[in-house]
Amino acid sequence: MESGSVLILVLWISFGLVVLALYFAQSMGFELRAGDNRVAALEAEHAIDGAARYVGYVLSKYGTNGTIPDPALYSSENVPVGTDEAGAPAFWIIGRNDTSSQVLDVPKFGLVDEASKLNLNATNLTADMLAILPGMTAEFAAAIIDWRDTNSTVTTNGAEDESYARLVPPRKCKNANFETVDELRLVYQSTMTLLYGEDLNLNGVLDRNENDGDTSLPPDNRDGRLNPGLFEYVTVYSRQPNTTSTGTNRVSISNRRGLTTLLTDKISQQRATAIISALGPTNNPIRSVLEFYSRSGMSADEFSLVEAEITATSGAFVEGLVNVNTASEAVLACIPGIGVDLAPSLVAQRQSNSKRVNSVAWVKDLLSTAQIVQAGPYLTGQSYQFSADIAALGHHGRGYSRTRFVFDTTENVPKILFREDLSRLGWALGKQVRQDIRLATTLRQ
Numbered sequence: 001m002e003s004g005s006v007l008i009l010v011l012w013i014s015f016g017l018v019v020l021a022l023y024f025a026q027s028m029g030f031e032l033r034a035g036d037n038r039v040a041a042l043e044a045e046h047a048i049d050g051a052a053r054y055v056g057y058v059l060s061k062y063g064t065n066g067t068i069p070d071p072a073l074y075s076s077e078n079v080p081v082g083t084d085e086a087g088a089p090a091f092w093i094i095g096r097n098d099t100s101s102q103v104l105d106v107p108k109f110g111l112v113d114e115a116s117k118l119n120l121n122a123t124n125l126t127a128d129m130l131a132i133l134p135g136m137t138a139e140f141a142a143a144i145i146d147w148r149d150t151n152s153t154v155t156t157n158g159a160e161d162e163s164y165a166r167l168v169p170p171r172k173c174k175n176a177n178f179e180t181v182d183e184l185r186l187v188y189q190s191t192m193t194l195l196y197g198e199d200l201n202l203n204g205v206l207d208r209n210e211n212d213g214d215t216s217l218p219p220d221n222r223d224g225r226l227n228p229g230l231f232e233y234v235t236v237y238s239r240q241p242n243t244t245s246t247g248t249n250r251v252s253i254s255n256r257r258g259l260t261t262l263l264t265d266k267i268s269q270q271r272a273t274a275i276i277s278a279l280g281p282t283n284n285p286i287r288s289v290l291e292f293y294s295r296s297g298m299s300a301d302e303f304s305l306v307e308a309e310i311t312a313t314s315g316a317f318v319e320g321l322v323n324v325n326t327a328s329e330a331v332l333a334c335i336p337g338i339g340v341d342l343a344p345s346l347v348a349q350r351q352s353n354s355k356r357v358n359s360v361a362w363v364k365d366l367l368s369t370a371q372i373v374q375a376g377p378y379l380t381g382q383s384y385q386f387s388a389d390i391a392a393l394g395h396h397g398r399g400y401s402r403t404r405f406v407f408d409t410t411e412n413v414p415k416i417l418f419r420e421d422l423s424r425l426g427w428a429l430g431k432q433v434r435q436d437i438r439l440a441t442t443l444r445q
């Protein structure tokens, strides 16, 4: 029996300067006794805390030096907490599919790489890039850039103080970096449809109410495919350190002397000389690690020895690079030099290539020299921030709680940068988990 009633509460509340939050609650279709439910809800919350500690352990063991933990090495689905008896509290880590094809209502489980998304604060992010994302408008893309840039000059289609002054209540354009992705709610002409699309519970899969047209929220086009909103594609957390695994500074690709030392050390003096020579004259600057590889004439094996040791930028961190090994087709389509034409072939290539881990090298074979020059400054093969979107149930499938954490691995010990309770978005574990729990409950009775 499916629950027919979906209760959606929408409360816009403001606090502090002007912070708006949107709350949802969806009836879960379980028969719950109030007291037992409270216990189960507490168990679910404790399961989430336990899961967060587990994720910290997983990242410290399998997610060091920019590595994405292999999902085969950790548990992310129906993981029992406290005891492994049937009906114990359990958690799930809601992940994302590597492919654009989706099975209706079946989430993928695992950690999500924040570098798979566009970073709203990346200095090389443009309105034109954002506008390529599915469902975006040129106006909202430009308003995002105006919200973030430090000037008050209205860009084409954009919005600065004059536009915000007309809102009720009026507010100022921030003119500074985004601190959270949720801040997008404050940007001029922000709408539920732009931010959530059809994915009202932000789980990356097409739930029943997201494929029934206007029968229940959200409005959707009932086409059997999930059209996510902007929240699916953007982050504020991705950044990688300009230091190596041993804590020393990476070598700048414009520092020929430093490169010679590194290449001699990692490969050989003879190859170092040949590689430096292949880079060409120094008045033709190299703009990215990918372009360096393309010009160097190195083999993929040679490049793998130095890739994590070199950088194209100064400063302690590089902000907002996109990991070409995890980014969705929609995100790759926004990258200059890749675009909507080449993004599908990149996704197809990486799915058939097991040697892509931690590297951008394979991209060289799919792009022209001009495309490499354009795309290189946006791309990386390393990731240091991960979301753990944890949903949990108390005993016998009762209670439901969900919290999303963002972890940072740039220091030795993984740190939590952000946590947000998403329980208000309602059930996000899909139809199968719900059916399994009902079946287990029925068998118990």
Ligand SMILES: [Ca+2]
Pocket: 145, 146, 147, 148, 149, 150, 151, 152, 153, 160, 173, 175
């Ligand atoms: Ca501005």
Ligand SMILES: [Ca+2]
Pocket: 198, 199, 200, 201, 202, 203, 204, 205, 206, 207, 210
């Ligand atoms: Ca969904």
Ligand SMILES: [Ca+2]
Pocket: 209, 210, 211, 212, 213, 214, 215, 216, 217, 218, 219, 220
């Ligand atoms: Ca709907």
Ligand SMILES: [Ca+2]
Pocket: 198, 220, 221, 222, 223, 224, 225, 226, 227
């Ligand atoms: Ca749809």
